[in-house]
Amino acid sequence: MSSSDYPFASHAGFLRAPGEAPGARFGVAGIAYDGATTNRPGARFGPAAIRRASHMLCDAVHPLWDIAPGTALVDFGDLDLPTTSLASLRVALETAAPRLIGAHHMCWLGGDHSVTLSLLRAYRQVYGQALALVHFDAHCDTWEDHFGEPSGHGTWVREAYAEELIVPQACIQIGIRSPAARADREFVRQQGGAVHEARALRGAESAAQLHPIIEDVRERVRKAGSPPLYLTLDIDCLDPAFAPGTGTPEVAGLSSAQLATLIEGLVDLPFVGMDCVEVAPAYDHAELTSLAAAQMVWTYLCARLAHADSAELP
Numbered sequence: 564m565s566s567s568d569y570p571f572a573s574h575a576g577f578l579r580a581p582g583e584a585p586g587a588r589f590g591v592a593g594i595a596y597d598g599a600t601t602n603r604p605g606a607r608f609g610p611a612a613i614r615r616a617s618h619m620l621c622d623a624v625h626p627l628w629d630i631a632p633g634t635a636l637v638d639f640g641d642l643d644l645p646t647t648s649l650a651s652l653r654v655a656l657e658t659a660a661p662r663l664i665g666a667h668h669m670c671w672l673g674g675d676h677s678v679t680l681s682l683l684r685a686y687r688q689v690y691g692q693a694l695a696l697v698h699f700d701a702h703c704d705t706w707e708d709h710f711g712e713p714s715g716h717g718t719w720v721r722e723a724y725a726e727e728l729i730v731p732q733a734c735i736q737i738g739i740r741s742p743a744a745r746a747d748r749e750f751v752r753q754q755g756g757a758v759h760e761a762r763a764l765r766g767a768e769s770a771a772q773l774h775p776i777i778e779d780v781r782e783r784v785r786k787a788g789s790p791p792l793y794l795t796l797d798i799d800c801l802d803p804a805f806a807p808g809t810g811t812p813e814v815a816g817l818s819s820a821q822l823a824t825l826i827e828g829l830v831d832l833p834f835v836g837m838d839c840v841e842v843a844p845a846y847d848h849a850e851l852t853s854l855a856a857a858q859m860v861w862t863y864l865c866a867r868l869a870h871a872d873s874a875e876l877p
C-alpha cells in the first residue's frame with residue numbers, strides 16, 4: 564500500500580480511478596438525475612457519495628478473488644445531462660451511452676431507476692439483441708403509469724418488456740416486497756420471468772441456502788441462449804437497516820451479506836454491464852448506503868476481472 568492508497572486522498576474517481584485512461588477495460592459514469600422519483604428526492608447526489616465511499620476500499624484487492632480493478636478502470640465522472648425533464652434526460656443519455664458501452668464495460672451510478680430504461684435501450688442498440696436481466700429491487704417497477712404520466716422510476720420494467728429490450732424468460736427479479744396490486748407484482752412472472760420475493764429469502768443467509776436463486780438465474784440465462792446479461796441494482800433491495808439513504812425505503816429487505824453472496828455467486832455469468840441506482844445521501848446515516856453501493860459495484864468489477872473471458876465488448 565502506498566501513500567496514494569490513503570482513504571482520504573483527493574482522487575475523485577470511483578476507487579480513485581482517473582478520469583482519462585484510454586484502453587481501460589472498465590468504465591464508471593454517474594447519471595445524476597432524480598426527476599422521476601415519487602417520494603424522497605436526492606438520488607442525483609448518489610454518484611458522488613458512492614465514489615466518496617469507494618475511497619475507503621483502499622487498494623481494492625478483493626479477498627475472494629485476490630484481484631483489484633487497478634489500471635483497468637476509468638471514471639468519467641457524472642455525465643453532462645439535463646436535470647429538467649425525463650424526456651430531455653432520455654434523449655441526452657441515449658445519445659451518450661452507446662459510445663461508452665462500445666468502448667468500455669460500464670458500471671453506471673444513478674440516479675433514480677428511470678435511467679435504466681435508457682440504458683437498456685442503449686445496450687439493445689449496441690448488442691443488436693434483447694438482454695437477460697437480473698433486477699435487485701424492493702419494487703417490481705412494472706406499474707402501467709407514473710401517477711398519470713407515461714414513464715417514471717417505477718414503470719421501466721413494463722416499458723422494457725413492451726419494447727422487447729429484455730428476453731421475457733430471462734428476467735429475474737430479487738428482493739421484491741413493496742405494496743403493489745397483484746397484477747403488477749406478478750407481471751414479470753406472467754411474462755415467463757422469475758420473481759424471488761424478499762419474503763421467500765427470509766432466513767436464507769448462507770451460500771447453500773441462496774444457491775437455488777443463483778441456479779435459477781444461471782438456468783434461465785442458459786436456456787435463453789446466454790444473451791448479454793445486465794445487472795440493475797436498486798439499493799432499496801436492501802433493508803433500510805443496511806441502506807436507509809434511498810428515496811422509497813421498504814422494510815424487511817435483504818441484508819448486505821445476502822446481496823453480496825448472490826452477486827458473488829453470479830460471478831461467471833455473461834454480464835455486459837450494470838447500474839446501481841437510488842442512493843440518496845441526504846437520508847443516509849454514517850454512509851451506510853453509499854458504502855453498500857460502492858462495495859457491490861466493486862464486487863461486480865472484481866468478479867468480472869476474475870472471469871475475464873465471461874463477456875467481451877460488442
Ligand SMILES: [Mn+2]
Pocket residue numbers: 676700701702797799800811841
Ligand atoms: Mn426500488
